[in-house]
Amino acid sequence: MKTVKILLLSFFGAALLAACSTPVQKADKYAIDCTQIRGFNYTPATTAEPRHHIDTWVQYDPDVTAFNLDLAKGLKLNMVRVFVPWQCYDELGDGLAPRLQDFARKCNERGIGMVPVVGGGRWMWNLEDTTRVTKAREWAEYLVAALKDEPNLMMWDLMNEPDLNRRMKETNFENCKLMYSLFKELDPDTPLTIGMEKVSCMIEMAEYADILQFHNYSETRDMVRDTIAKAQAFAAQVGKQVFNGEMGCVARANPYDVTLEEHMKAGMGWCIWELMIVEKGWGTVHGVFYKDGTVRDPSIPAAILGYFRNRENPFPEVPDREDKIGSVLSRTEAWKKDGAKDWETGIHIAEVGANMLESAQLAPMHDAPNAQVNRIRESHDLAALKALLDKQYALLKPYRKPAEAPRR
Numbered sequence: 001m002k003t004v005k006i007l008l009l010s011f012f013g014a015a016l017l018a019a020c021s022t023p024v025q026k027a028d029k030y031a032i033d034c035t036q037i038r039g040f041n042y043t044p045a046t047t048a049e050p051r052h053h054i055d056t057w058v059q060y061d062p063d064v065t066a067f068n069l070d071l072a073k074g075l076k077l078n079m080v081r082v083f084v085p086w087q088c089y090d091e092l093g094d095g096l097a098p099r100l101q102d103f104a105r106k107c108n109e110r111g112i113g114m115v116p117v118v119g120g121g122r123w124m125w126n127l128e129d130t131t132r133v134t135k136a137r138e139w140a141e142y143l144v145a146a147l148k149d150e151p152n153l154m155m156w157d158l159m160n161e162p163d164l165n166r167r168m169k170e171t172n173f174e175n176c177k178l179m180y181s182l183f184k185e186l187d188p189d190t191p192l193t194i195g196m197e198k199v200s201c202m203i204e205m206a207e208y209a210d211i212l213q214f215h216n217y218s219e220t221r222d223m224v225r226d227t228i229a230k231a232q233a234f235a236a237q238v239g240k241q242v243f244n245g246e247m248g249c250v251a252r253a254n255p256y257d258v259t260l261e262e263h264m265k266a267g268m269g270w271c272i273w274e275l276m277i278v279e280k281g282w283g284t285v286h287g288v289f290y291k292d293g294t295v296r297d298p299s300i301p302a303a304i305l306g307y308f309r310n311r312e313n314p315f316p317e318v319p320d321r322e323d324k325i326g327s328v329l330s331r332t333e334a335w336k337k338d339g340a341k342d343w344e345t346g347i348h349i350a351e352v353g354a355n356m357l358e359s360a361q362l363a364p365m366h367d368a369p370n371a372q373v374n375r376i377r378e379s380h381d382l383a384a385l386k387a388l389l390d391k392q393y394a395l396l397k398p399y400r401k402p403a404e405a406p407r408r
Contacts, residue, residue, distance in 0.1 A: 104147060
């Protein structure tokens with residue numbers, strides 16, 4: 001895969017050239033290679049629905065932002081898709097612009113391009129009301145004034161999934177057309193995209209997007225591949241770039257490592273939903289990092305970096321090769337025979353058992369065996385410890401190697 005530098009050359013190269021004494025041409029943002037997009041959607045982990053996108057800015061914390069973007073940099077991610085609802089302007093007024101600029105500059109320092117999702121507003125309820133539509137222009141003018149000179153502004157995303165709500169589809173599409181005309185007028189140097197849920201609707205509204213975008217939460221590999229192929233075929237037909245702006249959900253049979261692998265194989269640029277595991281909302285089914293920088297599932301950051309689980313011909317573990325499982329089982333039996341009262345011995349056996357279960361992938365990790373041990377260690381609950389050792393015993397016993405036949 002090409003490096004992040006190739007994708008963002010037009011943005012960050014301009015800053016270097018500016019230091020030269022000779023005049024240079026303005027970077028052509030339309031020359032972006034969308035196959036190299038390695039992106040993420042972003043809200044801080046501490047936000048909560050339904051205000052998570054609004055509070056990203058109303059409760060903006062520069063230190064938290066820097067920490068989170070460092071995590072993204074560590075995964076070599078090069079684009080952030082971030083929602084900027086018009087309600088933020090209602091609440092913050094001119095206080096919004098400095099926050100947007102700080103975010104953009106923190107991204108720029110880490111080689112990350114910025115794609116604001118600008119959405120709609122009160123004007124959408126009556127697009128024939130010129131007084132309301134004036135608010136749309138005011139919103140677009142404010143955003144463009146705040147961000148157009150930021151070197152890593154990659155695209156404006158005019159609306160997120162306007163095709164999701166079928167009853168609002170027509171109104172949403174009209175809003176996209178309105179925002180397209182406004183941003184084309186106000187910032188013609190920056191490409192426009194629309195975060196369509198479906199490829200069919202991406203095709204329907206292709207006239208109003210410089211760079212095509214679809215979302216893909218398909219539930220099988222074949223469906224993921226088919227969606228990518230349809231998007232690529234149409235993009236080639238109309239001569240436009242295309243990328244996937246959302247993917248990855250444990251509640252939709254769309255594992256991150258599976259969908260990432262298929263997009264990488266197909267040469268399709270992508271953005272995962274999302275970088276952080278939010279505490280109240282989508283965090284139960286989306287995200288890579290908890291707020292402290294730990295991960296829920298190591299296969300996700302591994303896949304982002306291009307390393308995938310072997311599902312075809314894995315070399316099976318032999319966890320009892322050195323009799324460690326047999327030792328745990330024997331020690332558990334002896335502990336119970338002695339009355340199951342020695343706390344230190346019991347908790348030690350439990351930790352060894354948890355390590356065997358985790359290292360050999362013998363137990364689900366959504367409630368990791370060592371997490372169970374740690375909870376009991378904190379509670380000092382002897383009855384719970386006994387129950388845990390019984391549970392571990394049952395899980396480990398099938399993997400105990402057969403006893404060797406006695407030699408004659």
